[in-house]
Amino acid sequence: MAERGGVLLAAAEILDGNAAEWGRDLSVEEGKTLAEGVGEVRRAAQILRYYGNEGDRQAGEIYSSPRAGEQILVTRKPVGVVGVITPFNFPIAIPAWKIAPALIYGNAVVWKPASTVPLLATHLARALDTAGLPAGVLNLLIGGSAIGDGIVNHPDVDAVTFTGSTGIGRRIASMAAARGVPAQAEMGGKNAAVVLDDADLDLAVEQVMLGAFRSTGQKCTATSRLILTENIADRFLDTLADRAGALVVGDPVDEATQMGPVVSEAAYKTITTGIDTARTQGATVLAGGQPYADELRAHGYFIAPTVIELGDQPADLWTDELFGPVLSVRRAADAEEAFALANDSEFGLSAAVFTQDLTRALQAVEHIDVGVLHVNSESAGADPHVPFGGAKKSGLGPKEQGSAAREFFTHTTTVYLRGGVPRS
DSSP, X not given: OHHHHHHHHHHHHHHHHTHHHHHHHHHHHHOOOHHXXXXXXXXXXXXXXXXXXXXXXXXXXXXXXXXXXXXXXXXXXXXXXXXXXXXXXXXXXXXXXXXXXXXXXXXXXXXXXXXXXXXXXXXXXXXXXXXXXXXXXXXXXXXXXXXXXHHHHOTTOOEEEEESXXXXXXXXXXXHHHHTXXXXXXXXXXXXXXXXXXXXXXXXXXXXXXXXXXXXXXXXXXXXXXXXXXXXXXXXXXXXXXXXXXXXXXXXXXXXXXXXXXXXXXXXXXXXXXXXXXXXXXXXXXXXXXOOOHHHHTTSBOOOOEEEEOOSSOOHHHHSOOOSSEEEEEEESSHHHHHHHHTOXXXXXXXXXXXXXXXXXXXXXXXXXXXXXXXXXOSOOOXXXXXXXXXETTEEXXXXXXXXXXXXXXXXXXXXXXXXXXXX
């Protein structure tokens, strides 16, 4: 355990030492702004460092026995070989929070990153190799879905962890179940921010902007739905639309840029089609919603930060995850209706509620059905020492990180221990 921890700690130092260069690579490859790219590399280092130290705290457990002369021990063992399948949107942080716990608990890893971000995957794998990870413990396979299917279906793979789209996650979980191996799948989200009438509106606008448009909205925890109580809605939306329209969109490696492009042409078409559909269904575009001039489009798939208010009619934009910088808005008469609207989704990954009333905050905890709830901060964000994952159709299997990681990447052996008869 100490040796494995040392490898993770050494790899964390390598990531920190290369954060500026690799952060730029991340911006070029994935489209995050330069600051976000550097920040993600440093976040991955933080995750490696956390799990590098966590191994020292994973002793077994001792229980009393109802029988004299006996103790009951519970020990933990690695599950074996873990298949890891990761998405494009956090090309080094999400792999770190899957691979680091798998390694510290003694597993081998076969990893397939998203095919659009091979460079950052290579950086992480080489950092672990340079840090002293033995050959064959981490195996990086770059390619398409056939490789992912091969990992999930391989008879020597003992567990599978996946982050990505809902459809693929369900298929992977089904394939793993057919082989009788455990799987965890962190999937889609249609995350709501609820702003109540007693909220600090300046804070709420700032945090909703971050949740909706940071990383170009390409986060499973991004804010894609906004629910406002009626008496503050007009004032809030006027400010939000102005702020969204003022965001600097452009080359992600330009330090002045506040939002970069979406990852691919396919993503661009999905998002712009969703905006057009919302218009045909009677929605009102408050900000964005228009294509950029050709000179910007020539350098990437850019979409303006978009705010769209929906009426009472059904709207695809309220239910479908576009995975881009598009925020749909609805109004509520009161907190009770706002919480009901927050739950009006098949997903339940994360949410945010803005209020200065502790009672209302606790009501939100009780009524909003999500895996992660933020009070007076954006819907995105996760720390390695606490569980992360969704409710409803946002997740399958055990959650990730914190104590949940230990539960997934190990299995227990319960030992009933009695002393033998001493030899004479």
